[in-house]
Amino acid sequence: MRIAQIHGRRGLVAGVILFGIGLVLPYLPGVYPVFAIDLLCFALAAVAFDLLLGFTGLLSFGHALFWGGGGYTATILIAHATHSFLLALLAGTLYALVLAVIVGALAIRRTGIYFAMITLAIAEIQYFMAFQLVSLTGGENGVQIATRGTIFGLALENDRAYYYVVLGIAVVVTVFAIRVVTSPFGAVLAAMRENEQRARSIGYNTERFKLAAFTMSGGLAGLAGSLYAIGNKLSGLDGVDWHTSGKIVMMTILGGIGTIFGPMVGAGLFEALDYYVSKTAIGDKTNVVMGFIFAVVILVARRGIVGEILHRAFVPKVLLVQDEERPDRLVPEGSGVSAT
DSSP states (O other): OOGGGTSTHHHHHHHHHHHHHHHHGGGSTTOOHHHHHHHHHHHHHHHHHHHHHHHHOOOOSOTHHHHHHHHHHHHHHHHHTOOBHHHHHHHHHHHHHHHHHHHHHHHTTSOHHHHHHHHHHHHHHHHHHHHHOHHHHOGGGOEEOSOOOEETTEEOOSHHHHHHHHHHHHHHHHHHHHHHHTSHHHHHHHHHHHOHHHHHHTTOOHHHHHHHHHHHHHHHHHHHHHHHHHHHTEEOHHHHSHHHHHHHHHHHHHHOTTSSHHHHHHHHHHHHHHHHHTTSTTGGGHHHHHHHHHHHHHHHOTTOHHHHHHHHHHSOSSOEEEBSSOTTOEEETTSSOOBO
16 A cells, blocks of 8 residues: 555545544643654654655665764754754754665665664764764763743744644654655656566666665655654653664554655554553563564565555455546446457
8 A cells, every 4th residue: 555545535534534633642641742743753763764765765774874863963953053053953854865875875775674783883973972072962961951042033942832842843743744755756666666677677877866865765754853852852862862763663564665755654553552551550561561562463464554544445355457448537447348
């Protein structure tokens, strides 16, 4: 199930529903504004990752490289240079973009597990650098900031006000992602995902397209990580740890790769389970519960939650073939009408 099957009216309906939930999320019972901010930031990271995995077919185990790196950059800038939220956000995103170009240029020459392991290895280098450069990153203590900065002269200390700033950015990023995957550029990515050799044989420089997709994905992940770090007024080693990369992968698969909206739902479910289960009597078994639910979803809905729903609701149950007499019409196979 791909985005082509949910754009248009169906995609508009899904987008409106998710936007409506986003508008009221901080006011729902039991939902703290900071938790809502975290959920939204991870949803953005999952959308960024879906551009790479779902639409390009590249599995990265190193997206914490951009998420955490962007977060460190933004908070360091606020702590030592400026209180401008926009400048800090731009710096975090730019750091991730530049890093994505460099890492992508190295990684895209490999495929499959080799590509994944290169991204993981480089992400681990950044982790150990963050651990060792105590004077800059704070080491195990991380970088703490006293303020989220200001935007157009307005302070962002109110949690709900900051949440709606993040929500506005999330809407823009989601529209951008949908525009990318439904454009001719997205069509080339889809062709590469299905058969890279054939795409190369008809004249496309597949390495350039993969690098472009990797750069966009990394930059957006850096944007999400910067928003997360500023929102929590802290960037730490957990942001650049490989567990965060795995978390983003799980969110995307849980919701449904190649759907844009699916990873957002997956991020919401993952964060909600992590947050609320940890506060119950079995809180020390949170990882076991989440692993069990993830396994069940994969077994029952191999396309992910949203992907499976879309497949069952919109994919025809019979095979349609072209009508020989009217090529512009599709008819059910076996209906007695001659087909080409």
